Amino acid sequence: MAADRTPDPVTRAFTLLTERAVSLHAAAVLRAGYGLLYLAFLLREFPHRDEIWGPGSPWSPALARELQGRTGWFSVLTLSDRPAWFACCYAFALLVCALFALGWRTRALSVLFALVVTSFHGRAILMTDGGDNLIVLMAVYLAFTACGSRWSLDARRRGRRPARPAVRQAALVRVRLRTVLHNCAMFVIAAQVCVLYGSTGLYKVQGDQWRDGTALHYVLHLGLFQPWPALSHLADQHPLALAVTGYLTVLVQVAVPFAAFSRAKYAVLALLLGMHLGIAVLLGLPVFSGAMIVADAVFLPDRFFRSLRRPDRSRRPGAAPAVPAPAVPDVPARV
Amino acid sequence: MCVTTALVHLCLVFLYNAPPNVVSQRYQRQINAWIYPYFEQNWQMFAPNPESAPQEVWARAATTSAGGTRRAGRWLDLTAQDTAAVRHDPFPSHTAQNMLRRAWSLYSTAQGTGDEPGPERARMLRRYLAGIAAQRLAAHGSGAFDAVQLRVDTTPIGLPGSPGPRTPSSTQILPWWQVTSHGR
Numbered sequence: 001m002a003a004d005r006t007p008d009p010v011t012r013a014f015t016l017l018t019e020r021a022v023s024l025h026a027a028a029v030l031r032a033g034y035g036l037l038y039l040a041f042l043l044r045e046f047p048h049r050d051e052i053w054g055p056g057s058p059w060s061p062a063l064a065r066e067l068q069g070r071t072g073w074f075s076v077l078t079l080s081d082r083p084a085w086f087a088c089c090y091a092f093a094l095l096v097c098a099l100f101a102l103g104w105r106t107r108a109l110s111v112l113f114a115l116v117v118t119s120f121h122g123r124a125i126l127m128t129d130g131g132d133n134l135i136v137l138m139a140v141y142l143a144f145t146a147c148g149s150r151w152s153l154d155a156r157r158r159g160r161r162p163a164r165p166a167v168r169q170a171a172l173v174r175v176r177l178r179t180v181l182h183n184c185a186m187f188v189i190a191a192q193v194c195v196l197y198g199s200t201g202l203y204k205v206q207g208d209q210w211r212d213g214t215a216l217h218y219v220l221h222l223g224l225f226q227p228w229p230a231l232s233h234l235a236d237q238h239p240l241a242l243a244v245t246g247y248l249t250v251l252v253q254v255a256v257p258f259a260a261f262s263r264a265k266y267a268v269l270a271l272l273l274g275m276h277l278g279i280a281v282l283l284g285l286p287v288f289s290g291a292m293i294v295a296d297a298v299f300l301p302d303r304f305f306r307s308l309r310r311p312d313r314s315r316r317p318g319a320a321p322a323v324p325a326p327a328v329p330d331v332p333a334r335v
Numbered sequence: 336m337c338v339t340t341a342l343v344h345l346c347l348v349f350l351y352n353a354p355p356n357v358v359s360q361r362y363q364r365q366i367n368a369w370i371y372p373y374f375e376q377n378w379q380m381f382a383p384n385p386e387s388a389p390q391e392v393w394a395r396a397a398t399t400s401a402g403g404t405r406r407a408g409r410w411l412d413l414t415a416q417d418t419a420a421v422r423h424d425p426f427p428s429h430t431a432q433n434m435l436r437r438a439w440s441l442y443s444t445a446q447g448t449g450d451e452p453g454p455e456r457a458r459m460l461r462r463y464l465a466g467i468a469a470q471r472l473a474a475h476g477s478g479a480f481d482a483v484q485l486r487v488d489t490t491p492i493g494l495p496g497s498p499g500p501r502t503p504s505s506t507q508i509l510p511w512w513q514v515t516s517h518g519r
Contacts, residue, residue: 044426044428045429052429052434058470059463063463073372118373124429127437134376180337180338184337191345195349199352199353199378200380207382207384208384209387217492217495219385221492222386223389223417224421224432225432227422239496284424284425284427
């Protein structure tokens with residue numbers, strides 16, 4: 001970005017926006033991450049599927065329809081009360097999640113994935129938590145990105161076909177439009193994650209227990225978030241460590257919006273990863289933690305993923321590669 | 336246009352999450368129209384304070400005889416069922432972690448508010464809660480019943496380093512709710 005030496009900043013911004021699709025690898029990580037996460041969630045709840053989303057749920061189809069009528073939420077699941085319809089929707093959802101994660105016909109599948117996630121979320125909206133909430137937002141945003149242009153079946157198919165030069169004006173315009181849409185959506189995703197961390201951190205700042213460092217003591221005592229009671233009790237015996245961890249949690253969360261667009265992000269992301277792994281195991285919230293970890297990947301630029309693949313060429317994550325033509329060219333981005 | 340939409344969206348998302356202020360109050364209608372339902376979000380995770388007095392929901396069933404007398408069964412600890420289901424499960428189900436917990440917390444807040452959508456919402460949540468209780472009681476083998484009753488015990492967590500109280504600090508007993516007959 002900074003290497004572009006065009007004097008006019010407006011032209012430069014316009015060029016950046018329309019000609020270069022940013023963070024295509026991060027978009028691919030989000031696609032595969034959320035696709036697999038929702039697939040795992042649906043499979044995990046398979047024994048409880050009727051209780052959560054089916055016609056036999058205590059949140060009956062009639063109640064769900066009444067609430068949807070007020071909120072305006074659409075769900076394919078409430079279109080019919082027949083068990084056969086529910087079974088079809090469930091099988092369809094599993095298939096969509098798997099194909100979306102693999103990146104098959106991603107343009108269409110991303111829209112279907114958003115439809116599946118919003119349908120299942122809207123049907124059981126009273127049973128959802130922050131993780132489900134984030135997955136819905138991301139599923140909607142991802143439908144506007146070019147999340148299938150890297151690490152996908154689509155990319156592999158395109159790689160086998162000889163590249164067709166886009167000569168027609170209409171095709172060029174379409175590519176540019178997609179690039180703009182993708183860049184805007186990726187920016188919205190990044191900003192949404194900043195809003196999430198910023199607001200959750202600032203909410204905590206207002207709480208007495210986060211201020212006096214005892215918040216995690218109370219969290220560890222909640223029976224529904226205690227899959228390993230021995231582990232929770234062990235952690236609870238270290239009040240100083242808990243106070244430090246609590247403070248660090250709040251500080252890191254508040255720091256995300258300020259650090260996300262600088263070099264400091266790598267340290268912040270590493271801390272967040274540790275925090276979420278802890279939450280996943282100690283509090284028994286793997287879907288929630290997984291949703292957060294995948295969301296954090298939005299801040300990883302393409303050069304980070306390239307440096308992962310070729311650690312011998314560029315050691316520092318921020319360093320520009322020594323050879324100007326990378327193996328995976330970003331320009332022109334076929335999105 | 337993409338850029339404008341993205342920026343406007345982010346402004347509205349920010350205002351929706353920010354504390355109520357002059358701007359968000361003036362444009363509340365526009366903000367809500369855009370955010371609801373699909374961009375609704377709430378990031379108060381364990382904040383401002385984590386729960387320090389968890390609640391335990393119990394339920395019992397009753398049959399009403401032709402003469403109108405009600406015969407009640409034994410109390411069943413629904414929250415203990417959930418806690419037991421979470422124990423030693425690396426991937427707990429939403430039915431254990433969220434279903435009853437959120438249904439009760441939504442119902443008790445819907446009860447508290449005296450504003451317009453309150454009673455309607457509370458009515459829907461009451462049917463939901465009654466349905467959860469009825470399903471659990473039926474699965475537990477409570478025989479035939481046509482009414483359920485909930486009891487909610489609140490037990491504060493002790494301060495760090497001290498054991499909490501063994502007995503609940505308060506108990507709330509809800510009225511009997513009629514449900515469609517089970518086990519007949």
